[in-house]
Amino acid sequence: MAEEDILSDELLRQLISVGEVDILVGLHTYNHAKTIGHVVQVIREGLLKYFPRERVAILNADGGSQDGTRELIRAAAISDSRSGSGLATLRTLHSISSQYGNAPAPGTALHMVVAAADLLRAKACAIIAPESSQILPDWTDRLLRPIYREHFDFVAPVYRRHRFEGMLVTNLMYPMTSALFGKQIREPRPSEFAFSSELAGRLLGHELWSADAGRLGPEVCFTVEALSDGLRVFQTFLGPKGRLEQQSPDLVAALRQTVGPLFWSMERTGATWQAQNEIHAVPTAGPEYDLTTESVAVGGERLHQMFCSGVVDLEQVLKSILSPGTLTQLQHAATLQESEFQFTDELWVRTIYEFAASYHHAVINRDHILQALAPLYRGRAYAFLTENSDASPEVFEARIEALCSTFERSKPYLLELWTAMEGGS
Amino acid sequence: MGDMIVNELGQAWNEFARALAHLLPRLLALLIIAVVGWVIAYVLKIVVRSVLRLVRFDRLSEKAGAAQLLNTAALPSPSELLCQLVFWLAWLGIILAGISSLGSPGVQHHIADFFLFLPRLFAALFMIFLGMLAASFFARAALLAAVNSDLPSPQLLSDAVKVIIVVLAVSMAFEELGLAQRTVLIAFSIVFGALMLGLAIAFGMGGRDLAREFLERRFSQTRLRKKRADVLPPL
Numbered sequence: 001m002a003e004e005d006i007l008s009d010e011l012l013r014q015l016i017s018v019g020e021v022d023i024l025v026g027l028h029t030y031n032h033a034k035t036i037g038h039v040v041q042v043i044r045e046g047l048l049k050y051f052p053r054e055r056v057a058i059l060n061a062d063g064g065s066q067d068g069t070r071e072l073i074r075a076a077a078i079s080d081s082r083s084g085s086g087l088a089t090l091r092t093l094h095s096i097s098s099q100y101g102n103a104p105a106p107g108t109a110l111h112m113v114v115a116a117a118d119l120l121r122a123k124a125c126a127i128i129a130p131e132s133s134q135i136l137p138d139w140t141d142r143l144l145r146p147i148y149r150e151h152f153d154f155v156a157p158v159y160r161r162h163r164f165e166g167m168l169v170t171n172l173m174y175p176m177t178s179a180l181f182g183k184q185i186r187e188p189r190p191s192e193f194a195f196s197s198e199l200a201g202r203l204l205g206h207e208l209w210s211a212d213a214g215r216l217g218p219e220v221c222f223t224v225e226a227l228s229d230g231l232r233v234f235q236t237f238l239g240p241k242g243r244l245e246q247q248s249p250d251l252v253a254a255l256r257q258t259v260g261p262l263f264w265s266m267e268r269t270g271a272t273w274q275a276q277n278e279i280h281a282v283p284t285a286g287p288e289y290d291l292t293t294e295s296v297a298v299g300g301e302r303l304h305q306m307f308c309s310g311v312v313d314l315e316q317v318l319k320s321i322l323s324p325g326t327l328t329q330l331q332h333a334a335t336l337q338e339s340e341f342q343f344t345d346e347l348w349v350r351t352i353y354e355f356a357a358s359y360h361h362a363v364i365n366r367d368h369i370l371q372a373l374a375p376l377y378r379g380r381a382y383a384f385l386t387e388n389s390d391a392s393p394e395v396f397e398a399r400i401e402a403l404c405s406t407f408e409r410s411k412p413y414l415l416e417l418w419t420a421m422e423g424g425s
Numbered sequence: 426m427g428d429m430i431v432n433e434l435g436q437a438w439n440e441f442a443r444a445l446a447h448l449l450p451r452l453l454a455l456l457i458i459a460v461v462g463w464v465i466a467y468v469l470k471i472v473v474r475s476v477l478r479l480v481r482f483d484r485l486s487e488k489a490g491a492a493q494l495l496n497t498a499a500l501p502s503p504s505e506l507l508c509q510l511v512f513w514l515a516w517l518g519i520i521l522a523g524i525s526s527l528g529s530p531g532v533q534h535h536i537a538d539f540f541l542f543l544p545r546l547f548a549a550l551f552m553i554f555l556g557m558l559a560a561s562f563f564a565r566a567a568l569l570a571a572v573n574s575d576l577p578s579p580q581l582l583s584d585a586v587k588v589i590i591v592v593l594a595v596s597m598a599f600e601e602l603g604l605a606q607r608t609v610l611i612a613f614s615i616v617f618g619a620l621m622l623g624l625a626i627a628f629g630m631g632g633r634d635l636a637r638e639f640l641e642r643r644f645s646q647t648r649l650r651k652k653r654a655d656v657l658p659p660l
Contacts, residue, residue, distance in 0.1 A: 168659035252573050254659040306575055313572050313579045317565060320487075363487075365562065371569040377659070 006108070006115045006209075011098040015119055018094045022054040023047070023144055024122040026113030027073065030063035030104035032130040037072045039135055040095070043128060046140030047093065054148075057120065060097040061112040063104035069130075070097040106257075107208075107215035110222070117200045124148040125200060126155075127219075129191035134240045142236040142285060143194040152234040154226035155194040156282075158186045159241035160290040163388070163396045166241075167381050168251075170400050172352060173220075173258055179407035180266065180273040181227040183282050185235065186289065188223045189258045192238060199226055212367075213264030220261035228269040237286025251377065255370045263359040263366075274415060279408060291393035303382035304341060308334040310375020317372050321358040326350050333379065343383035345406040351376055353410060357417035455523045462519030470512040477504040510550070514543070549598035556594020560587045585620065592616055 007015070025043055029036055040058065047056050060073040074097050100108050110127065117125040124147035126140060146152040169187065177188040199222075208214030208221040226233055266273065281288075311318070311334035318327055329347050336342070359369050388396055477483070486492045486503040495503060521536045564587035571579030596613040600606055 166659065251659055309575075310572050313568065317569065364565070368565055368569055371573060374573045381659075 006100075006111050007119065008098060008100075011096070011112075011116070012119075014096045014098070015116055018057050018096070018120060020055065021057045021094075021120045021122050022124070023051055023056040023148065024113070024117045024120060024125040025056070025058045025140065026110070026117075026125060026127045027058065027060045027130050028063070028104075028106060028109035028113075028127070029060055029065055029069045029073070029130045031065045031067045031069060033065070033067040033069045033072060035133055036069050036130050039128065039130055039132055040073055042135045042137055043140055044093065046137035049137055050141035051144070051148075057094040057096060057122075059113055059116050060095075061109035062097055062099045063109065064099055064102035070099065073097045105215060107218045110218045111209045114200050114203055117197065118204050121197065122200075123197050124194060125197075126194040127192060132192065132241075136239065139192065139238055142238060143192060146234040146236065146285070147194050147196050150234075151196070151232065153196040153199045153231035154223070155234045155236055156185050156187050156190050156223065157192050158235050158237045158284060158286065158288060158290070160237075160239055160292060161241055163291040163293060163391070163393065164385060167384060168254055168258060168377065171348070171380060171384060171403065172377075173262065175400070175404040175407040176262065176352060177223070177227070178279050178404050179411055180276065181224070181269075182276040182279050183227050183233060184279060184288075184404075185223060185227065185233065185282060188262070189217060189220045190223065191219075191241070193219065193222070195222070195226070196231075199229075199231060202229065207268075208261075208265075211264060213261040217257035217261035220258055221265050224262065224265035224269060228265075228272040233282050235282050235284040235288070237284070237290065251374050252371055255373055255377070256367070259355075259373065260366075260370050263356050263370075266356060267360060270418070274418075279404070289393075289397055291396060293393060300382055300385050301338065303378040303385070304338050307375050307379030307382060310378070314372055314375065317364070317368065320363050321369060321372060322351065322354050326354055330376065330379075338386075341379075341383060341386070343380045345403050346410070348380050348403075349406045349410045350413065352407075353414040353417060356414060357420075360418060455520075458523030459516075459520050462516050462523070465519060466512045466516035469515050470508045473511045474504065474508045477507065482507075518543075545601055545603070549601045552598045552601060553594055556591055556597070560590035560594070563587075563590060585624070589617065589620065 025047070027036070027039070027043075032039075043058060047054075058073065060070065062070050073095055075095075098112065100112055113125065113127065116122075124144045126143045128135065128139070128143075132139075143155050143157070146155050169189065173188045174184075174186055178184045203222065203225060206214075206221075206225070208218060208225075214221050311330050315327075315331075318330070322330070326347070330351070333341065333343055333347070355369060355373055358364075359366055363369070388399060391399065482504045483492060483502050486495075492503055495501070495506065500506060501509070518540070521539060525533045525536045564583045567586045568579050568583035571582045576582065592613060596609050599609040
């Protein structure tokens, strides 16, 4: 969708009346009335405290909320010089809300914010998740300061997480992104992040907005673009991400939002990641990781059972994606009892790289490839849970780093797969 | 008497010789047409094979699942099958055109019918091909959805989807060819109806618990939430 199409006439009028801004904060909402009031209040407080002299605006891209979300955001505008919290602003704080459709579409929402940031000539733009109930006023500073004052181009978050929370990130997204692009970004699919006007300008006419991957998981495409373009990347510690039970465990949807966009982005950035051989640490404000270890209810047996039945039922599908050797190892793993079950780092990395190559060569429908990964992820998650059930945060972190090394070491295998099928067909 | 017999025999022989003299060149022409036709059909086959290789037809068929289906049915690869089809149709068409040159009005009528039948034959083959592609795609989609939803017997569900689509495609193809239309329609109705009835009975009676679980999962959010709580969030 072109820039002029993504910004409706009504939104364009509002943006023109705002004029130029220094900082823009984007919020993508859909029926978030329960949390949005608090989130907007904290954002406003942060902006007033840390950026009192800057021209700032909050832009809400709404997917058709029916619960009054938009009204709550509009009410956050400050037209006088004093807010309820007693903090003074030297400028007007604009709060704009625009509806882009009747269903949530993360890609469209982010595209709208990027287009608005470009139009308003915002020097720094932050995206905040509307369900971030743990948000603090200094998040705006932590996200925006590196862009606005220190001229970084992309700021990714680091969250305090339970060690078993976000295993798709710790077991796939983080190690694979690090191995491919040589920069250790803890959250390649961030809920909160910030970007510069330069990155916004580069992404405005990007093809990601019209691709399925970009529509479903634009955050991953954003991260990959920042990493592959040689831009200045920064990480900032934000604190706890949220409680486990508040998040959706729909695995296939999660794969479409993360692994799909990563595989898709690999196609576009082939020249960059194929030439990348070393991994470098990314400058980080605060701790690089913060893991908690309180006990959580985990349905491990179900993961094991779904892995075993999935490998058997999907044999024909997996045959067209995986090499015979990898498939045989997975089939062997599926015959093991829970007490003997193993899913080694090497097998996991080979499996992921073969999936990535099959996605690249489109051996079958690409969405089917992503769906076929779900049972295998469950097996890996089960093995990881059982192996690390008593691990301390330090030991756990060491295991994640070992997995990163395996991804890095096996990169030549990915390159071989990536080009082999092209030559053979 | 004897002269008459000899005379008649001579006349018959002359007529036979005349008919033979009339027919032999045509047979020879037909033979030449058949040989030339074979060469043309063979060249056409090679051209088609090259074009299909150029557009990676076999890979496209593999992606769509048609190659696996043909493999299961012990048939050659899709491109080979298409090449053979082109070869035989071209050769048969040229031979029939040659036969029509023999000048028999009855034969000419049948040959005209054959050529009129060809477009319908191609349409029917195309329908079956598309049906096989659709069957393969939707069967795989059903299998993946069933596996990831932890439904029982996902393979059975996938096979049922495939059978329904293939039966539908074959019925449409027969309808297009005009072959046993009523029989095919009735057979399809019986197969489809039996399948649906079977599924309804199996789901409603044989799988009462499953039906209850499905409906509860569909309409009861509390149970769903309870079930969700025991799985860790992937993100």
